[in-house]
Amino acid sequence: MVELMQNQKTILTTEAVGPQIYKQLRDRIIIGDLLPGVRLSETEIASVYSISRQPVREAFIKLAEEELVSVRPQRGTYITRISVSAVLAARFIREAVEADIVRKVAETVSAAGLNQLLCNLGQQEAAKDRGDARAFMDLDDAFHRLLAQLADEQNAWDFLEALKSQMNRVRHIAVQQYVPEKLVVQHTDILAAIQRRDPDAAEAAMRKHLRQVLMDLPDIAQAQPGFFDTEEIDT
Numbered sequence: 001m002v003e004l005m006q007n008q009k010t011i012l013t014t015e016a017v018g019p020q021i022y023k024q025l026r027d028r029i030i031i032g033d034l035l036p037g038v039r040l041s042e043t044e045i046a047s048v049y050s051i052s053r054q055p056v057r058e059a060f061i062k063l064a065e066e067e068l069v070s071v072r073p074q075r076g077t078y079i080t081r082i083s084v085s086a087v088l089a090a091r092f093i094r095e096a097v098e099a100d101i102v103r104k105v106a107e108t109v110s111a112a113g114l115n116q117l118l119c120n121l122g123q124q125e126a127a128k129d130r131g132d133a134r135a136f137m138d139l140d141d142a143f144h145r146l147l148a149q150l151a152d153e154q155n156a157w158d159f160l161e162a163l164k165s166q167m168n169r170v171r172h173i174a175v176q177q178y179v180p181e182k183l184v185v186q187h188t189d190i191l192a193a194i195q196r197r198d199p200d201a202a203e204a205a206m207r208k209h210l211r212q213v214l215m216d217l218p219d220i221a222q223a224q225p226g227f228f229d230t231e232e233i234d235t
Helices: 017-031 042-049 053-065 084-108 111-129 133-150 154-163 165-177 181-195 199-210 212-223 230-234
Strands: 069-072 076-079
Touching: 017 042, 017 053, 017 165, 042 053, 053 069, 084 133, 084 154, 084 165, 084 181, 084 199, 084 212, 111 133, 111 181, 133 154, 133 165, 133 181, 165 212, 181 199, 181 212, 199 212
Parallel strands: none
Antiparallel strands: 069 076
């Protein structure tokens, strides 16, 4: 119950409860507030938020679909370890989609769009300098979401969002372990290519950026073995 109470957010009575519970639990799993192996109880969560168990059950179903929790009959619902294969698959799909997105942005971006990207990059620098890892990750996500919006591909980003939950868990561990300087540099390179209206350079910079997880993953898994599916690591 103590873990559930930490960072608890208010449930809005004007909106559907199930999606709010799902989002709160999903976010906390991804950022590492709720650790692999932790058992989640429908009854306890319903009690914490003073709601019925039905919306909690609905949230568990959605979390299980993303493989963030495992529902074990007669035993309970547990937060899963990170699937390395799911991380690699998400990275592969994300690179293919975002390479096309950034090409389109480089070819069509407006002055207003460039200003939005520059503003976001400045905020990333500020978050990095003050050591605010969670704010930096939010801004990182916002940078990529903004690129999709500028390319008029918001639906593509929404599709990716459902696929990259395991990858996001790794990214949150990485940014807490390592100074995010290299990520800011990579974002700067992407933006510089967009400013030059150079789609080839923008695509190359994006691919390099999204392949960073391939280089970081072995060290992250070694440093935080409790987060990862050990059978996948060993194989």
